[in-house]
Amino acid sequence: MRTGQYAAVVTALIFGVIAVPAHAATVKVVMENLVVSPAEVSAKVGDTVEWINKDVFAHTATARNGDWEVNLPPKNTVTLVLKKAGTIEYYCRFHPNMKATLTIAP
Numbered sequence: 001m002r003t004g005q006y007a008a009v010v011t012a013l014i015f016g017v018i019a020v021p022a023h024a025a026t027v028k029v030v031m032e033n034l035v036v037s038p039a040e041v042s043a044k045v046g047d048t049v050e051w052i053n054k055d056v057f058a059h060t061a062t063a064r065n066g067d068w069e070v071n072l073p074p075k076n077t078v079t080l081v082l083k084k085a086g087t088i089e090y091y092c093r094f095h096p097n098m099k100a101t102l103t104i105a106p
């Protein structure tokens with residue numbers, strides 16, 4: 001391999017790494033048998049929360065402060081990109097005993 005080609009490959013690798021924001025992560029939360037697990041998770045602004053509904057009925061992830069509401073059809077996965085920091089308590093509109101807390105750092 002000539003030096004020029006090598007440099008091109010290295011450049012591509014560097015840009016490939018830079019293109020992915022270092023801090024962005026995906027946090028998974030499972031809803032199964034009317035339980036949110038884990039009930040307390042931490043994330044940062046820019047991260048994605050992935051709710052996985054394993055039940056055969058619908059759930060929601062409804063923020064008590066009104067910031068967001070996610071509808072989770074049966075046996076479905078829905079994601080939300082977090083845009084605002086804060087400690088958000090959320091619950092399921094259909095099963096109010098399903099409660100959890102999401103702590104979002106700036």
Ligand SMILES: [Cu+2]
Binds near residue numbers: 059060092093098
């Ligand atoms: Cu529910």
